[in-house]
Amino acid sequence: MGRLFGTDGIRGIVGDKLTFALARYVGRALVHALPKGEDGKSRVLIGMDTRLSSDTLADSLMQGVCDAGGDAVIIGVCSTPAVAYLVTKDNFDAGVMISVSHNPWDYNGIKIFGSDGFKLSDVLEERIEEMILDGDTEALRADRMGTLQYDFDMVNGYVEHLISSCAVSLSGLRIGIDCANGSAAETAERIFTSLGAECHMLDDKPDGMNINENCGSTHIEGLRTLVREKGLDAGVAFDGDADRCLAIDEMGRDVDGDFILAILAKRMKEAGVLDGNTVVGTVASNLGLKKFCEASGIDFATTKVGDRYVLELMNENGYALGGEQSGHIIMRRLCTTGDGQLTAIMLLSCLKESGKSLSALAAIMKKYPQYTINVGADAEEKKLLKTDEVIMKHISEGERAMGDSGRILIRPSGTEPLIRIMTEGEDNRLAEEVCKKLASDIEARLHELKRSVR
Numbered sequence: 191m192g193r194l195f196g197t198d199g200i201r202g203i204v205g206d207k208l209t210f211a212l213a214r215y216v217g218r219a220l221v222h223a224l225p226k227g228e229d230g231k232s233r234v235l236i237g238m239d240t241r242l243s244s245d246t247l248a249d250s251l252m253q254g255v256c257d258a259g260g261d262a263v264i265i266g267v268c269s270t271p272a273v274a275y276l277v278t279k280d281n282f283d284a285g286v287m288i289s290v291s292h293n294p295w296d297y298n299g300i301k302i303f304g305s306d307g308f309k310l311s312d313v314l315e316e317r318i319e320e321m322i323l324d325g326d327t328e329a330l331r332a333d334r335m336g337t338l339q340y341d342f343d344m345v346n347g348y349v350e351h352l353i354s355s356c357a358v359s360l361s362g363l364r365i366g367i368d369c370a371n372g373s374a375a376e377t378a379e380r381i382f383t384s385l386g387a388e389c390h391m392l393d394d395k396p397d398g399m400n401i402n403e404n405c406g407s408t409h410i411e412g413l414r415t416l417v418r419e420k421g422l423d424a425g426v427a428f429d430g431d432a433d434r435c436l437a438i439d440e441m442g443r444d445v446d447g448d449f450i451l452a453i454l455a456k457r458m459k460e461a462g463v464l465d466g467n468t469v470v471g472t473v474a475s476n477l478g479l480k481k482f483c484e485a486s487g488i489d490f491a492t493t494k495v496g497d498r499y500v501l502e503l504m505n506e507n508g509y510a511l512g513g514e515q516s517g518h519i520i521m522r523r524l525c526t527t528g529d530g531q532l533t534a535i536m537l538l539s540c541l542k543e544s545g546k547s548l549s550a551l552a553a554i555m556k557k558y559p560q561y562t563i564n565v566g567a568d569a570e571e572k573k574l575l576k577t578d579e580v581i582m583k584h585i586s587e588g589e590r591a592m593g594d595s596g597r598i599l600i601r602p603s604g605t606e607p608l609i610r611i612m613t614e615g616e617d618n619r620l621a622e623e624v625c626k627k628l629a630s631d632i633e634a635r636l637h638e639l640k641r642s643v644r
Contacts, residue, residue: 217254
């Protein structure tokens with residue numbers, strides 16, 4: 191990863207790593223890096239989530255675009271996949287989403303899409319980063335500056351696209367929808383009501399600081415309570431920028447991204463649209479998803495953790511379906527990135543067409559016990575996973591304890607200052623014990639090394 195861009199754009203606490211000045215420099219560098227249209231200009235679409243800082247960051251980035259001679263269109267609050275879709279629909283040269291997904295309100299980020307609706311290539315990201323760090327982002331003369339336009343109605347084109355993607359009416363379904371006080375609060379009720387569902391809304395009143403706060407796909411407890419108390423058929427939960435979706439069945443049980451992939455894969459295979467007869471997951475996908483695919487005659491391919499890597503493999507091989515346990519689901523025939531609201535539409539369509547309960551649909555996959563513990567770690571501490579002998583010894587001991595009955599996955603987060611420790615196996619108690627011991631041992635070792643440096 192570069193010094194500015196991570197696995198999913200530029201991220202950080204606003205005013206610390208991510209400043210309004212940096213956003214302006216990104217806008218300038220983006221225009222300089224983009225190929226120019228026939229008129230010699232670049233058109234850039236800018237959307238944002240509901241964070242307190244998103245408006246100002248969008249304005250700063252817009253100023254940078256105009257500084258460099260590009261034309262900017264700000265479309266207001268929308269989802270990340272809305273930006274990806276509208277870039278191609280309305281022939282923009284690039285799209286920028288101001289959001290940092292599931293992180294707290296005081297963080298924010300800059301995600302960039304190319305004219306094809308896919309996240310910007312590594313080559314272009316590196317070029318933009320070099321220009322910013324080298325100070326090569328000067329503005330043009332005033333008579334060559336670009337223009338600014340606000341068009342808050344443009345999001346309607348995305349809403350219509352989602353509604354038209356649903357082949358069945360959802361009438362008769364009673365669903366809970368948790369918007370995470372984020373982007374989905376702008377569109378979800380309209381979409382699912384238009385499709386005929388009876389909607390019970392939750393966390394759909396953003397105030398700039400309550401995005402992802404004990405709600406949405408990272409805190410699904412409130413949705414579980416809503417589904418149980420009202421006797422709903424299902425619940426769906428989005429994250430702050432609505433590019434991921436998790437669900438709750440009618441009994442209040444979690445239906446995570448692995449279950450959703452299994453349900454969609456079965457339906458797509460039966461319909462003859464599971465291109466390549468393959469589902470793409472990650473190394474963190476539950477073993478149960480792999481076994482479901484094997485039993486169903488479906489190939490299962492894995493990548494590193496990150497929807498970016500899932501999509502790369504899908505594009506390379508023409509696969510139609512892939513995603514992550516966290517709820518990033520990509521349906522390549524319909525979208526160029528993970529789309530939480532589209533995922534919910536397709537999942538609920540399966541529910542309505544089958545006439546079954548969501549718990550019955552999810553029963554096609556057995557979930558193996560997984561335990562995950564996060565340990566705080568900065569960039570330098572993350573590198574110790576592969577270099578520190580004591581940490582590597584602890585990992586080896588854990589692997590011996592798990593034996594052939596399970597596995598251990600330890601990886602540095604690409605989006606947060608964390609090391610993620612995951613154990614999985616048939617023995618529930620053993621997996622939990624090994625995960626806790628590894629987390630404790632690694633955390634203690636990191637503290638020991640930090641004290642020795644002082």
